[in-house]
Amino acid sequence: MPKKNFYGLLEKEIGRIDESRTSKRDEKVISGFSADKRALVGGKPYLIFNSNDYLGLRHHPAVKKAEMDASERYGAGPGAVRFISGTMQVHKDLEKTAAKFHAREDAMAFSSAFAANLAVLHCIIKGQSRTSLVGADALVISDELNHRSIIDGIRVAGLEKQSKAIYKHLDYPDLERVLEENKGKFKRVLLVSDGIFSMLGEAADIGKIQSAADKFDGEYEEGVITVIDDSHGVACFGATGRGCEEATNGKSDIVLATFGKGFGADGGYIAGDKIMMDYFRESAATYIYSNPVSPGTAGAANKSMQIVDSPEGKQLLSRLNANLSHFKTRMKEAGFAFAAESTHAIQPILIGDAAKARLLTDYLFEEGVFVTNLSFPVVQKGRDEIRVQISAAHTPKEIDEFVDKASKCAKKSGIL
Numbered sequence: 001m002p003k004k005n006f007y008g009l010l011e012k013e014i015g016r017i018d019e020s021r022t023s024k025r026d027e028k029v030i031s032g033f034s035a036d037k038r039a040l041v042g043g044k045p046y047l048i049f050n051s052n053d054y055l056g057l058r059h060h061p062a063v064k065k066a067e068m069d070a071s072e073r074y075g076a077g078p079g080a081v082r083f084i085s086g087t088m089q090v091h092k093d094l095e096k097t098a099a100k101f102h103a104r105e106d107a108m109a110f111s112s113a114f115a116a117n118l119a120v121l122h123c124i125i126k127g128q129s130r131t132s133l134v135g136a137d138a139l140v141i142s143d144e145l146n147h148r149s150i151i152d153g154i155r156v157a158g159l160e161k162q163s164k165a166i167y168k169h170l171d172y173p174d175l176e177r178v179l180e181e182n183k184g185k186f187k188r189v190l191l192v193s194d195g196i197f198s199m200l201g202e203a204a205d206i207g208k209i210q211s212a213a214d215k216f217d218g219e220y221e222e223g224v225i226t227v228i229d230d231s232h233g234v235a236c237f238g239a240t241g242r243g244c245e246e247a248t249n250g251k252s253d254i255v256l257a258t259f260g261k262g263f264g265a266d267g268g269y270i271a272g273d274k275i276m277m278d279y280f281r282e283s284a285a286t287y288i289y290s291n292p293v294s295p296g297t298a299g300a301a302n303k304s305m306q307i308v309d310s311p312e313g314k315q316l317l318s319r320l321n322a323n324l325s326h327f328k329t330r331m332k333e334a335g336f337a338f339a340a341e342s343t344h345a346i347q348p349i350l351i352g353d354a355a356k357a358r359l360l361t362d363y364l365f366e367e368g369v370f371v372t373n374l375s376f377p378v379v380q381k382g383r384d385e386i387r388v389q390i391s392a393a394h395t396p397k398e399i400d401e402f403v404d405k406a407s408k409c410a411k412k413s414g415i416l
């Protein structure tokens with residue numbers, strides 16, 4: 001049977017992945033959380049330093065209650081896609097909260113930020129249907145280190161090679177060079193970037209991106225449209241948790257993010273002008289043909305966003321920042337180097353060797369600490385790191401525990 005050949009191919013592929021020691025499928029299974037919010041794996045408690053729950057909101061009593069209340073009221077699932085009978089008041093409330101949070105006319109919730117990227121990029125690049133009046137004459141300009149969901153969003157649009165351009169990572173003069181070189185060649189430009197880049201915690205400068213877009217807007221018949229995916233930035237970065245836009249004084253046409261990181265819930269969303277949202281509600285495939293988040297999740301996300309937008313949110317953000325400076329001071333004192341000077345909750349510790357980085361995370365796991373090592377091709381060769389993610393939910397004592405254990409394990413693995 002020829003199918004056997006395919007299965008044989010899969011076996012070889014899995015063998016290749018396992019040999020390269022880049023396998024991801026042997027996931028650590030969390031069976032619950034201890035009273036002090038350590039993850040229980042195989043009955044043992046682990047301190048988590050690799051979660052995107054930057055404000056600790058996933059365990060917030062009011063967020064969990066909002067989830068339960070919405071489930072009680074609407075049921076566990078949406079029952080249908082949005083335009084059939086899957087739109088509950090809780091989804092509309094969530095979108096209203098998101099629009100207000102980002103000071104935009106309207107917002108839309110998606111099942112994930114990945115799903116939002118897939119649909120939104122396609123709709124701006126090409127229109128989603130054959131009958132759409134939105135033509136396909138667009139150039140996409142993307143930061144070279146954009147997230148996989150952006151890359152796939154561009155890929156599914158099935159563009160010709162000449163309709164895609166990449167500028168050097170965070171290099172805005174290079175972005176302007178690309179905009180200049182393509183004047184007159186396309187009707188419109190879609191300019192897309194991550195907000196926070198998750199490998200090193202670097203922040204895109206939305207002010208500079210938007211001023212490049214504004215400068216060249218008149219050079220293209222349908223202008224330059226900006227989309228910023230700030231999934232790691234919102235509910236974490238900027239004075240009130242509005243992410244890179246707030247921190248760098250800029251405003252994109254569409255802000256896209258997840259409820260599954262700093263907000264501690266799940267699902268994705270976009271916010272922007274009403275006409276854009278109207279167009280996406282008519283055209284975005286992952287919105288129209290795929291279920292929204294469950295009512296419970298929408299209720300939790302709505303409550304989280306309201307908390308971030310309150311005095312309590314400000315307190316959580318200042319606790320996160322206090323934890324960050326405590327962590328940085330202690331790690332520097334202990335002799336660790338940083339792969340980048342990040343002011344975000346992502347703190348990359350430079351190890352510079354793949355085997356040592358792996359050994360360090362293995363030793364730390366034995367010591368009851370969860371943390372992630374990153375190596376090529378995710379980061380440059382020789383820039384192997386352990387990516388530490390700090391949360392407002394950490395106590396200073398837990399950060400001390402992390403630093404002490406990391407020092408001990410780094411000595412054992414020949415790093416310090």
Ligand SMILES: Cc1ncc(COP(=O)(O)O)c(C=O)c1O
Pocket residue numbers: 111112113114115147149194195198229230231232257258259260267268
């Ligand atoms: C920039 C960026 N966009 C999108 C996503 C995906 O978010 P979600 O889990 O909501 O699909 C991530 C998460 O890794 C991300 O870092």
